Amino acid sequence: MKKRKTTIHEIAKALEIDSSTVSRALNNSNRVTQKTKGKVLLKAKKLGYHRNLLASNLRKNKSNTIGVIVPRISRHFFSSAIAGIEEMAFAKGYNVIICQSLEGLEREKSIVDNLISNRVDGVLVSVSMETEDGGHLKHFEQNNIPLVFFDRHCEVLGNNSKVLIDDELAAYEATIHLINKGCKKIVHFSGPQTLEIYKNRLKGYKEALKSQGISFDRELVITSRLMEQDGYNSIEKILNDNEGVDGVFSANDMAAIGAIKYLKGIGKIIPDEIAIVGFSNEPMSEVIEPSLTTIDQSGYEIGKTACNLLFYNIANKDVKTKHQTVILKPILIERESSL
Amino acid sequence: MKKRKTTIHEIAKALEIDSSTVSRALNNSNRVTQKTKGKVLLKAKKLGYHRNLLASNLRKNKSNTIGVIVPRISRHFFSSAIAGIEEMAFAKGYNVIICQSLEGLEREKSIVDNLISNRVDGVLVSVSMETEDGGHLKHFEQNNIPLVFFDRHCEVLGNNSKVLIDDELAAYEATIHLINKGCKKIVHFSGPQTLEIYKNRLKGYKEALKSQGISFDRELVITSRLMEQDGYNSIEKILNDNEGVDGVFSANDMAAIGAIKYLKGIGKIIPDEIAIVGFSNEPMSEVIEPSLTTIDQSGYEIGKTACNLLFYNIANKDVKTKHQTVILKPILIERESSL
DNA sequence: CTGTTAGCGCGTTCAT
DNA sequence: ATGAACGCGCTAACAG
Numbered sequence: 001m002k003k004r005k006t007t008i009h010e011i012a013k014a015l016e017i018d019s020s021t022v023s024r025a026l027n028n029s030n031r032v033t034q035k036t037k038g039k040v041l042l043k044a045k046k047l048g049y050h051r052n053l054l055a056s057n058l059r060k061n062k063s064n065t066i067g068v069i070v071p072r073i074s075r076h077f078f079s080s081a082i083a084g085i086e087e088m089a090f091a092k093g094y095n096v097i098i099c100q101s102l103e104g105l106e107r108e109k110s111i112v113d114n115l116i117s118n119r120v121d122g123v124l125v126s127v128s129m130e131t132e133d134g135g136h137l138k139h140f141e142q143n144n145i146p147l148v149f150f151d152r153h154c155e156v157l158g159n160n161s162k163v164l165i166d167d168e169l170a171a172y173e174a175t176i177h178l179i180n181k182g183c184k185k186i187v188h189f190s191g192p193q194t195l196e197i198y199k200n201r202l203k204g205y206k207e208a209l210k211s212q213g214i215s216f217d218r219e220l221v222i223t224s225r226l227m228e229q230d231g232y233n234s235i236e237k238i239l240n241d242n243e244g245v246d247g248v249f250s251a252n253d254m255a256a257i258g259a260i261k262y263l264k265g266i267g268k269i270i271p272d273e274i275a276i277v278g279f280s281n282e283p284m285s286e287v288i289e290p291s292l293t294t295i296d297q298s299g300y301e302i303g304k305t306a307c308n309l310l311f312y313n314i315a316n317k318d319v320k321t322k323h324q325t326v327i328l329k330p331i332l333i334e335r336e337s338s339l
Numbered sequence: 340m341k342k343r344k345t346t347i348h349e350i351a352k353a354l355e356i357d358s359s360t361v362s363r364a365l366n367n368s369n370r371v372t373q374k375t376k377g378k379v380l381l382k383a384k385k386l387g388y389h390r391n392l393l394a395s396n397l398r399k400n401k402s403n404t405i406g407v408i409v410p411r412i413s414r415h416f417f418s419s420a421i422a423g424i425e426e427m428a429f430a431k432g433y434n435v436i437i438c439q440s441l442e443g444l445e446r447e448k449s450i451v452d453n454l455i456s457n458r459v460d461g462v463l464v465s466v467s468m469e470t471e472d473g474g475h476l477k478h479f480e481q482n483n484i485p486l487v488f489f490d491r492h493c494e495v496l497g498n499n500s501k502v503l504i505d506d507e508l509a510a511y512e513a514t515i516h517l518i519n520k521g522c523k524k525i526v527h528f529s530g531p532q533t534l535e536i537y538k539n540r541l542k543g544y545k546e547a548l549k550s551q552g553i554s555f556d557r558e559l560v561i562t563s564r565l566m567e568q569d570g571y572n573s574i575e576k577i578l579n580d581n582e583g584v585d586g587v588f589s590a591n592d593m594a595a596i597g598a599i600k601y602l603k604g605i606g607k608i609i610p611d612e613i614a615i616v617g618f619s620n621e622p623m624s625e626v627i628e629p630s631l632t633t634i635d636q637s638g639y640e641i642g643k644t645a646c647n648l649l650f651y652n653i654a655n656k657d658v659k660t661k662h663q664t665v666i667l668k669p670i671l672i673e674r675e676s677s678l
Numbered sequence: 679c680t681g682t683t684a685g686c687g688c689g690t691t692c693a694t
Numbered sequence: 695a696t697g698a699a700c701g702c703g704c705t706a707a708c709a710g
Contacts, residue, residue, distance in 0.1 A: 008704070051704085054400075054458050055703035058702090086412060119391060254626075347688070359698080400703095684707085
């Protein structure tokens with residue numbers, strides 16, 4: 001078993017040319033004959049040559065690698081985002097280093113240092129729950145490494161770009177969808193108002209009603225933790241207390257499913273009598289309740305978009321750019337009832 | 340904004356010592372005074388120094404990075420495996436490069452070349468569906484890069500290690516579990532016999548029956564594609580055709596859930612009259628049917644185990660080792676019915 | 679079109 | 695304990 005790997009010098013020696021010519025040939029430079037190019041490539045294959053990117057990267061001062069920091073890889077939203085990122089990166093010939101903060105600030109800090117040491121060409125970040133101050137993330141721009149947030153962002157001095165989901169618009173569109181289907185009295189299942197996402201979704205719901213001249217009724221907003229059982233209970237309660245409810249916009253999918261189960265139990269037919277839309281970015285709801293209409297934005301699309309933006313920023317590193325914020329439009333998916 | 344990053348030479352100059360001393364200090368060598376060590380570290384922090392790992396790695400001919408090849412990152416099993424891998428790697432100070440083959444052989448081949456060029460210190464692979472011959476994976480060992488398969492493996496000449504789930508044992512234990520609960524007549528929902536996993540699960544089921552002196556009844560094995568609807572139909576059919584069925588071992592979770600739904604519909608109480616175990620390594624079934632007993636091995640554990648084995652092989656690269664196969668024992672999870 | 683030279687930033691000899 | 699010098703493998707700059 002041979003120890004050292006073959007270098008350009010060996011293939012240069014074998015061909016009795018200079019190593020720089022070999023280098024050029026391997027890089028498909030146009031300053032080299034087709035003939036020698038062919039000879040070099042042949043010899044390289046024959047010797048099982050693999051370019052040493054450690055050396056190449058050092059010389060070019062560029063790692064051809066982007067770093068990705070997420071709280072948890074195994075969460076479906078993040079794993080699909082990473083899938084999108086990897087596809088974009090692969091297409092551009094970049095590598096992807098994956099790091100998970102596990103929702104911890106200290107770990108996130110050490111990841112930042114490590115990525116800088118690895119001289120990544122850019123970074124995609126979805127911050128941990130402990131991250132409020134983005135001080136440690138400033139190191140990236142201090143080292144001239146472009147950074148793009150996706151989904152979970154935080155404020156950092158300097159230029160930073162982000163790709164987000166428009167919760168308010170999503171809620172707006174979901175509600176409009178229900179109105180267009182003929183709903184007059186639409187219930188909203190909302191979540192804890194401490195969270196930005198639920199506040200925004202409530203806002204979008206209100207906006208939609210207003211835009212269509214429907215007056216907002218506080219009674220029709222039920223706040224819960226949005227578990228399946230909550231949806232079940234909420235729809236039961238609202239139907240007892242109110243006449244003529246014909247639509248539900250749920251701030252997540254599980255509560256929507258609970259409501260559907262309740263309605264099925266009492267013999268209502270979905271979605272003819274009561275139309276339901278659930279906010280979702282997991283595929284789970286589709287499996288549990290194939291007839292549920294959902295509104296969401298896939299992690300995959302966000303990942304791809306963020307990665308694209310990052311590459312743009314890498315390419316234009318030198319030109320001074322301002323904050324870029326891409327807000328992705330949600331997608332409403334109405335599935336056929338399989339029942 | 341300064342362009343070039345600070346190097347050991349700059350901090351050496353600032354301290355009026357030699358760069359090699361700085362290098363030693365930063366590497367915590369014992370051949371350097373505590374005092375100078377302190378001064379160097381201080382200065383390094385002050386100048387915002389980050390070691391250039393491109394250079395360091397080149398010099399040491401070692402990238403401190405492992406490569407991971409999976410068919411699809413967004414599949415839950417793989418994303419949790421990657422999560423486990425990342426945690427182990429982080430603990431050892433290694434980076435993880437993620438690559439997805441998207442079930443394609445050509446893409447897998449080009450990933451292999453790329454990882455070799457990046458001089459990864461080791462590789463974890465779960466092969467694509469198109470990969471039957473592992474010829475391209477031989478490149479790894481030719482380049483002295485340890486390789487460990489997890490979950491999906493294939494034959495490669497030379498030494499290669501793998502970490503797998505013991506499907507047969509899992510099925511055996513699931514069936515034994517049912518017998519211990521008092522079941523006398525256990526149905527098996529099986530899948531396409533072209534797939535190794537379903538063959539092995541059937542084998543384990545048979546073994547368990549045999550070991551407990553229960554005779555195998557071909558009538559009690561129903562083969563389908565194991566969708567929810569299949570489970571629903573299968574249990575209906577079996578209950579019509581057979582008296583006294585009191586247990587079901589399903590080769591996956593969706594069919595088990597279908598069966599539970601059917602039984603709920605006809606008013607049976609689970610799990611008192613008919614006990615059901617579904618094979619599963621997705622968390623989805625838990626959400627859909629919280630009372631379902633499952634047997635599986637998590638991707639997370641497999642990832643951690645495989646990564647550990649890889650590090651072992653990296654550490655002992657020079658000593659000649661033989662094939663290592665780790666077969667993980669499945670875990671049976673019996674949940675309380677929430678209904 | 680090709681060869682020569684130099685150096686990316688670091689770690690590791692040798693000296694002292 | 696520190697300094698001087700070299701080289702990891704490759705590419706860029708300059709000749710010719």
